[in-house]
Amino acid sequence: MKIECTVNGQREIIEIEPGETLLEMLRNRLGLTGVKKGCEVGECGACTVLVEDEPVDSCLYLAARVDGKEILTIEGLSQGGKLSKLQQAFIDEGAVQCGFCTPGFILSAHALLKRHPQPTEEEIKQGLAGNLCRCTGYQNIIRAVQKASNE
């Protein structure tokens, strides 16, 4: 089946399989490999992308559902080669280690800051509780989100 959607500001017409997940579509058909796969069953958040500004686990989300919708992946976050505030804050605060969870975290945080430009620590934790990280202990990720929200 054919769907039409906007991915990182670009209009796309894509031929997909009915059972295909958004994760598969983005990685395999559009080559957007910044979308990571940590579990494929909605447990880790590594595959987080934004659909209409809302974070979703793309591994559980059927590609067919994005017909007519707008999608943002990590590849679309930096504008004209310039890193977003969040991306920069992740670097400055040491919130990146292996980097496998990083795209998912940044997108979840991006959506969070859209909803709450000045989140409390508790709101950050709640907003990002669906993203797992085994390397950083989360401490510096919280600092990065705080830093980006203060700028």
Added chain:
Amino acid sequence: MKHQYVGKTVPRVDAVSKVTGKARFVADFQMPGMLYGKVLRSPVAHARIKRIDTGKAKALPGVKAVITWEDVPRIPYCTAGHPYPDSSRRDTYILDNKVRFMGDAVAAVAAETREIAEDALKLIEVEYEELPVLVSPEEALAEGAVEIHEGTKNICGQHQFAQGDVEAGFAASDYVLEEEFRTPIITHCSLETHVSLTYLDENDRLVVITSTQVPFNLRRIMSQALEMNMKQIRVIKPHVGGGFGGKAEVVQEPLNAVLTLKTGKPVLLEYTREEEMVAGRTRHSTVIKLKTGVTKEGRMLAQSMKIISNTGAYAGHGHAVVYSIGSHFAVHYPVPHFSFEGISVYTNIPVASAMRSYGASQLNFAMESHMDNLARKLNMDPLEFRRLNAIKEGEKDPMGYFVNNSYGLAECLAKGEELSNWKTKRETFAAAGANQKRKKGIGMACYCYETTAYCGAEEMSAAIIRMNEDGTAVLYLGSAEIGQGNDTVMAQIVAEEVGIGLEDIHVIGVDTDVCPYDIGAYASRQLYMCGMAVKKAAVKCREMIVDFAAQLFDTIPANLEVRQGWICDKLSGNRLITVKETVWKAHYNMDRPRTFVAEAYHGAKCNPLSYGAVFAEVEVDTGTGKVDIIKLWSIHDCGKVVNPQLAEGQVHGGVLMGMGFGLSEQLLIDPQTGRTYNNNLLDYKMATMMDIPELEVAFVETSEPSGAYGNKSLGEPPCISVAPAIRNAVLNATGVEFNEAPLTPERVLLKLKKAVNG
């Protein structure tokens, strides 16, 4: 000497590619004509394969290969990524005619799509002749138990040692305490599962792009398992999504290579999360018996330890982990009389192997819990009891494995005492009364830990620096960046020593075709070992450049030095020429053209100890059994810190991993069938952001004389003492001794009830 880069926080060299999603991990490499590999996993925990029929699977359109044990070389190999010779057993075949745990590999398929590969698995017919399932070491060691590996009696490894006369030591003691501790099966939970992509290049060489910590050892093991020489194999380690020891191992690459060799096609073999948690690797569960004799004054006289480690179906790093436990056992609290007995047992459960701290987490949980129990019986402050007995400055390791030439333990203890306000809290919490429903407690634990794999394994690192014509450089590393920041600190060293900017350095690590040999992300060794190799190579490089500059300025090299990217006259300090311009002039030179390529290697001659302590303040809800952490203090002596932000990051991650071990994480196996109950990230409880405690990190900076910049280990140590510190805080809060981890609410509640009801 003042450093420009070393000792400073600099942004990671891979940070931009990681925050923009450009960083490529194995599964991000797509190849034309690529096939998808899938593994058929055993539904039973122990059986002989009587018959496999792959006919129907092979006939499925889109299936390109189906392989069983009959299609692979019958060469046993050791999956642990040790240097040669393997210090663990060679007990694994790429595929075998026997399965030894539920989830063991039975057959593999390569097909055009993942779906076809999955469908093909269902078409493989297997007849099993089931064998008795042995889940616990007790069962496996019982008289007449069926052998999981023939001729082993289910003993993967065994050793013992003693010094002094331990029985005489106990007899001379005023008080002897003997206890048993248990630790759970933990699993690494790297966010990226085990994954490899294999293909043949234009010369029919086997290329293996894989998520590994040990590229060179992996290449050697593959060359042995597949009977190919090393020239025929190229291993590429791209970005790795976490390792923690689970990827210091050759878990699935040889199997994938066979699929590629059979089909001639690229094959991506990617474990699902469920596969990862069963067919990946785990931390050994252990039963540890400790017996200690002390004087009335609290001085330890004698100590014995017996450990049974459950290594599961295959050795992996197997008994090497118990060797490591043994080597650390005698040095933390040196006593005149001690004895150690360790055994690693094969059972029909998932394979236990290397995991961050290589057995020290298990040892430390037992030892540090035991220390608190002892202090309690002696009516001593547990911190004072440790001060009295722990290794002191200048004191030698009685077994001679480790050196103690930079000692920060006493200062770590002092710092933790002060930061946590230990004395006041010990008094006030105790005085708060027994009747409160929520009880507060404070506890601590400490450790000493190795830096390298020496002398358990053959240690070596190497590095190559090649200056580009314009004075930028390429650094070739055999050491493995797996998230910890390896490439960044190595680049810092090159910038420091050669006199170019950090942004001038491109790191290539690891491609076995171009990088030099290194044993990889093993122990906590890379900054210490490879850091020294990089420093030596960088100094060589600088000397060559200075040498050339001396010719340009008609002087001798001894008159020149490099400062902030400039070659200067030593005496006057005058800037003569930049390093970069010198390199340029050397390459484009009519009279004396030359290149600057420097290689250096470093072999360990000693293994320095790092030290640290964790202090924990908790609140225990006696109604629910839940342990809340109020605050943790994590203090480390890792010698000189080379990059403070990266160092702190190691501590943050390690502490949370240790907290999981103490409170929530355990892989649960059905004692009858060997089935893993919680093979997913919902039921296996690793910490989320909601679970993180308040954490204060501090470093006690000693200077290790054998480190490139006074540095020693830090990668693994932060996970070590967290669980026992929490456990000891719970003891302080409740008066109940929990000698088994993790302290889940169920376990805590049950034992508190028992304590009340007697």
